[in-house]
Amino acid sequence: MSTNLNEYSLWTALVTPMNEQGQIDFDSMAGLLKEQEEAKNGVLILGSTGESLNLTLEEQKAVLEFTLKQNLNVPIMVGVGGAEIQGTLNWVKYLNDFPIHATLMVTPLYAKPETEGQYEWFKILMDETIHPVMLYNVPGRTGKSLSLDAVKRLNQHPNFFAIKEASGNVEDFKNYVNAAGGKPVFSGDDGLLPAFAEHGCQGLVSVASNAWPKATHEYVVQSLEKTLSKEDASLWDACSAALFCVSNPIPAKRLLFEEKRISCHHLRLPLSHKDLSQAATVMEASNRINNWFNKGKE
Numbered sequence: 001m002s003t004n005l006n007e008y009s010l011w012t013a014l015v016t017p018m019n020e021q022g023q024i025d026f027d028s029m030a031g032l033l034k035e036q037e038e039a040k041n042g043v044l045i046l047g048s049t050g051e052s053l054n055l056t057l058e059e060q061k062a063v064l065e066f067t068l069k070q071n072l073n074v075p076i077m078v079g080v081g082g083a084e085i086q087g088t089l090n091w092v093k094y095l096n097d098f099p100i101h102a103t104l105m106v107t108p109l110y111a112k113p114e115t116e117g118q119y120e121w122f123k124i125l126m127d128e129t130i131h132p133v134m135l136y137n138v139p140g141r142t143g144k145s146l147s148l149d150a151v152k153r154l155n156q157h158p159n160f161f162a163i164k165e166a167s168g169n170v171e172d173f174k175n176y177v178n179a180a181g182g183k184p185v186f187s188g189d190d191g192l193l194p195a196f197a198e199h200g201c202q203g204l205v206s207v208a209s210n211a212w213p214k215a216t217h218e219y220v221v222q223s224l225e226k227t228l229s230k231e232d233a234s235l236w237d238a239c240s241a242a243l244f245c246v247s248n249p250i251p252a253k254r255l256l257f258e259e260k261r262i263s264c265h266h267l268r269l270p271l272s273h274k275d276l277s278q279a280a281t282v283m284e285a286s287n288r289i290n291n292w293f294n295k296g297k298e
Helices: 026-039 057-069 086-096 117-128 147-153 169-181 189-196 213-225 232-242 250-258 279-298
Strands: 010-013 042-045 075-082 102-106 135-136 159-164 185-189 204-206
Touching: 010 213, 026 042, 026 057, 026 147, 042 057, 042 169, 042 185, 057 075, 075 086, 075 189, 086 117, 102 117, 102 279, 117 135, 117 147, 147 169, 169 185, 169 189, 185 189, 189 204, 189 213, 189 232, 204 213, 213 232, 213 279, 250 279
Parallel strands: 010 042, 010 204, 042 075, 075 102, 102 135, 135 159, 159 185
Antiparallel strands: none
């Protein structure tokens, strides 16, 4: 489909559901994808929430191909991440053969590269792709922030689309808005969207929208329009935090399982569902958000 990416202010970083044997549960995945389509949310597959680096290459390809076969009426973004350039470049080339709408390129993992290394890494990948690129700053996972100087050198690249900023810091967010050269900057932190909206944020790449697709869509609309009350902002901050009480996506998968929206809360090692011993925290958060959304429809 022909898609204007600027029409989508919410992208769901989709979980990858698995069965008790640890294999991808495509039946559950079809249901999750349909939920996102009904909520009119863009879909990001194979990000960190999708456990992409815990999947084999063949499984990643299967997730991509299955998603596209659903013929969703919303755009699809695909994660591009790694620590080794040739394999990452091969993945980008592979994606060029598919009608996806964008890619999410994260700062290289583990090596903690400086500005020149980051610039050259992203430049090689952005030169090769035919798809719009959202650069991703998530120092809590990569060990290194996305270089502001590298961003300034890349922001006029024809494939530069946006930035996903997940440092958890308002001052850092403001710096990325300045470095982006007028291109959109999205929050990667669900609970901080109202604060970031005060400084030019244009959307959210969300974990919470796995749990609450339509409610999160409404939360994003109100945050960007600056009509969300302080009380509601505090509610969303607290309830979103419940999805990070242990490593993401353990809580989100547990919630989806408890609500019978996926068949199992299994994760791929090194993640384990056993690290969340009980579901009370996430279920309380879900009840509070669903009550908020339903009250708004009255």
